[in-house]
Amino acid sequence: MARYILTIVGLGIAAYFYFEAQGYPTAAGQLPALVALVVAGLSLLISVEAFWARRREAAQGRAPVTGTAQLPNLKGVFRATVFASMIVAYVWSIEQIGYLLATPPYLLSSFLLLRVLRPSLAILVTALIVAVVYLVFVVLLNLPLPLLPAW
Amino acid sequence: MDQSVVLIGLANVLSPMNLAVIAGGTLLGLFVGAMPGLSATMALALLLPLTFSLDPATGLSMLASLYLAAMYGGSIAAILLRTPGTPAAAATILDGSPMAASGRAGRALGISLLASFTGGLVSGIALLTVAPLLGRIVLNFGPVELFALAVLGITIIGSLSQGSAIRGLFAGTIGLLLGTVGMDPTTGTPRFTFDNIHLFSGIEFTVALIGLFSVPQAIRLIETSQVGQKLASRVTDRMLPGLRDTLRLAPNMLRSGVIGVVVGLIPGAGGDTASWFAYNEARRFAKDKSRFGKGEPAGIAAPEAANNAVVGGALIPTLALGIPGSSSAAILLGALMVHGILPGPTLMTDHGDVTYTLIWAVILANLALLLFGLFFTRIAVMVTRIPDGVLAPIIIVFCVVGTFAINNSLFDVIFMLGFGLVGYLLDKCQVPLAPMVIGLILGPVLDTSLHQSLLIGQGSWGIFLQSPIATVLLLLAAVSILQATPLFPMLYRRIRKRRNGDGTDPTQMNKTD
Numbered sequence: 001m002a003r004y005i006l007t008i009v010g011l012g013i014a015a016y017f018y019f020e021a022q023g024y025p026t027a028a029g030q031l032p033a034l035v036a037l038v039v040a041g042l043s044l045l046i047s048v049e050a051f052w053a054r055r056r057e058a059a060q061g062r063a064p065v066t067g068t069a070q071l072p073n074l075k076g077v078f079r080a081t082v083f084a085s086m087i088v089a090y091v092w093s094i095e096q097i098g099y100l101l102a103t104p105p106y107l108l109s110s111f112l113l114l115r116v117l118r119p120s121l122a123i124l125v126t127a128l129i130v131a132v133v134y135l136v137f138v139v140l141l142n143l144p145l146p147l148l149p150a151w
Numbered sequence: 152m153d154q155s156v157v158l159i160g161l162a163n164v165l166s167p168m169n170l171a172v173i174a175g176g177t178l179l180g181l182f183v184g185a186m187p188g189l190s191a192t193m194a195l196a197l198l199l200p201l202t203f204s205l206d207p208a209t210g211l212s213m214l215a216s217l218y219l220a221a222m223y224g225g226s227i228a229a230i231l232l233r234t235p236g237t238p239a240a241a242a243t244i245l246d247g248s249p250m251a252a253s254g255r256a257g258r259a260l261g262i263s264l265l266a267s268f269t270g271g272l273v274s275g276i277a278l279l280t281v282a283p284l285l286g287r288i289v290l291n292f293g294p295v296e297l298f299a300l301a302v303l304g305i306t307i308i309g310s311l312s313q314g315s316a317i318r319g320l321f322a323g324t325i326g327l328l329l330g331t332v333g334m335d336p337t338t339g340t341p342r343f344t345f346d347n348i349h350l351f352s353g354i355e356f357t358v359a360l361i362g363l364f365s366v367p368q369a370i371r372l373i374e375t376s377q378v379g380q381k382l383a384s385r386v387t388d389r390m391l392p393g394l395r396d397t398l399r400l401a402p403n404m405l406r407s408g409v410i411g412v413v414v415g416l417i418p419g420a421g422g423d424t425a426s427w428f429a430y431n432e433a434r435r436f437a438k439d440k441s442r443f444g445k446g447e448p449a450g451i452a453a454p455e456a457a458n459n460a461v462v463g464g465a466l467i468p469t470l471a472l473g474i475p476g477s478s479s480a481a482i483l484l485g486a487l488m489v490h491g492i493l494p495g496p497t498l499m500t501d502h503g504d505v506t507y508t509l510i511w512a513v514i515l516a517n518l519a520l521l522l523f524g525l526f527f528t529r530i531a532v533m534v535t536r537i538p539d540g541v542l543a544p545i546i547i548v549f550c551v552v553g554t555f556a557i558n559n560s561l562f563d564v565i566f567m568l569g570f571g572l573v574g575y576l577l578d579k580c581q582v583p584l585a586p587m588v589i590g591l592i593l594g595p596v597l598d599t600s601l602h603q604s605l606l607i608g609q610g611s612w613g614i615f616l617q618s619p620i621a622t623v624l625l626l627l628a629a630v631s632i633l634q635a636t637p638l639f640p641m642l643y644r645r646i647r648k649r650r651n652g653d654g655t656d657p658t659q660m661n662k663t664d
Contacts, residue, residue, distance in 0.1 A: 002580045006321075013328065017331075017343065024335070024342060025335075027602050028335035028337065028338045031597060031598050031602075032328060032331045035328050038324050039321065039324045039325060042317055042320055042324060045317045046315075046318060076375060079376075080373055083369075083370055083543065083544075087571075088572075090547065091565060094551065094561070095561050103548060106548075107548065110544035111541065114540045115540075116376070116538050116539075117538075133549070137556065141201070141556070143559070144559055145552060
């Protein structure tokens with residue numbers, strides 16, 4: 001199933017680039033239009049390949065290894081989704097409240113929610129990482145990282 | 152070869168600052184490589200922003216030494232934990248783990264270190280001799296040949312990448328498309344920018360690189376991590392192998408080093424391919440093949456020499472042609488670009504001092520690896536025990552701060568995150584990510600050279616067939632795509648069948664890997 005979705009996404013990207021390139025001067029639109037056509041062709045081939053793989057496996061009497069038949073590691077997928085959401089929230093919060101206020105809650109909640117460290121150790125590791133990054137990037141390399149909220 | 156530039160490079164690399172960063176890079180690479188789940192590519196991507204403030208030669212020396220040391224570091228986890236620290240160390244498990252289990256962990260690590268040193272040295276020498284020769288040939292290339300070279304680069308990387316060639320090519324061409332985002336170099340027309348000012352200068356490929364190689368890896372660490380401590384074998388015996396052992400393994404290490412260099416030369420074929428190839432060759436050359444897989448020292452020496460030799464091999468097309476041989480080499484290329492040094496045929500001449508400093512750094516980093524490896528491997532064993540769940544959130548913090556450091560822009564951080572999440576999903580669909588990054592690098596090269604070529608040819612595409620070099624390169628590109636289709640195996644089977652005359656299919660026999 002994932003491969004068929006990939007085909008649709010690939011065709012969508014190719015269509016956007018191809019039609020958008022038509023509005024540009026020839027020199028500017030030539031390569032993107034050409035590559036978009038290749039992307040469209042490869043997107044279709046991904047589905048053809050997945051279809052043949054399924055047929056071959058079915059003919060050999062094996063369970064298909066492509067698509068949805070594979071048993072996903074549900075616990076792992078859940079942990080990955082939670083972690084990905086936390087990353088998104090972290091990046092958003094850095095913009096709002098700055099590095100010094102956004103990083104400790106992100107690190108602490110990651111360590112505690114994912115149950116990888118004891119609370120005391122989690123606080124220690126968090127403090128250490130925040131301090132090391134601050135010293136290396138802000139003090140040593142003079143990086144103008146937004147440290148606190150702008151308001 | 153211009154001797155003066157070679158000597159300037161050597162003098163540069165021997166400066167106290169460069170020696171210090173080589174030492175630092177080697178130590179960091181040793182520890183990063185030892186942590187299962189952290190690849191050399193990811194470490195390089197995260198370290199890249201740190202090198203912005205350094206002199207180009209210094210920054211590159213640091214990255215090169217990290218790259219080499221991480222290759223050896225990967226074997227520490229492979230031998231002690233039975234989990235490869237880097238994908239290139241997977242073959243080392245076969246004989247490294249049984250040796251460790253039988254109480255010879257120190258000896259296994261020592262052989263791995265010596266083999267990594269030998270392989271790295273072989274590749275450093277190859278880099279010093281072959282890259283300038285290739286660079287001199289490429290100096291005669293015009294836009295027509297450069298276009299053909301870029302096409303060949305992307306087709307080889309796409310079709311040789313792991314898994315399906317179609318998906319590899321798909322990733323490469325998506326990278327090429329993304330490489331066209333921004334102002335057109337010829338007409339100045341903003342393309343695919345959604346009127347966003349941040350996109351006018353194109354997609355910063357270092358941003359994409361950090362996102363694609365670090366974020367998916369961090370999420371994967373969380374997805375597969377297990378609560379509890381990892382059990383590593385203890386190192387109780389001495390590390391340094393004796394003279395007799397060293398002499399017995401020397402031919403194997405040298406042969407595997409050459410294999411690594413040759414495999415590294417082929418864009419897209421990385422350390423993992425080289426190490427399996429060298430392992431099989433070591434077994435083929437061995438008098439007693441039955442000892443392989445049960446703790447045979449040659450089974451450690453071969454893959455480790457080969458995967459370290461890939462470093463120099465992959466840098467040859469990177470420096471001479473501007474086409475990165477691996478994703479890690481792409482990051483080194485990115486480091487050059489960040490400092491305003493454009494990859495391509497003039498790299499060996501216009502920026503010879505920096506390029507030769509990098510080459511000497513690769514050679515010198517091997518000495519640093521041997522020295523630090525002997526003293527710090529036992530300490531590196533400790534980092535293999537850090538839980539994955541602790542590493543992943545920390546990686547993200549470094550990704551965010553490192554990406555911000557590129558342009559001091561939070562937009563880049565959001566963009567990096569976008570690339571990371573898309574990279575994770577693509578990885579789930581088994582689409583390789585390295586061709587996408589390389590496509591992103593080659594996109595602007597292809598764009599400029601295509602336009603210039605068509606101007607020379609007065610709009611005729613026939614210009615690409617008028618240059619013999621371009622024609623050969625494009626033919627090779629076509630062959631690299633065709634070999635990935637079912638057509639080639641079918642033809643091969645038919646020819647072998649006809650030659651055997653017995654109707655048996657030889658490809659179905661004697662499959663070793």
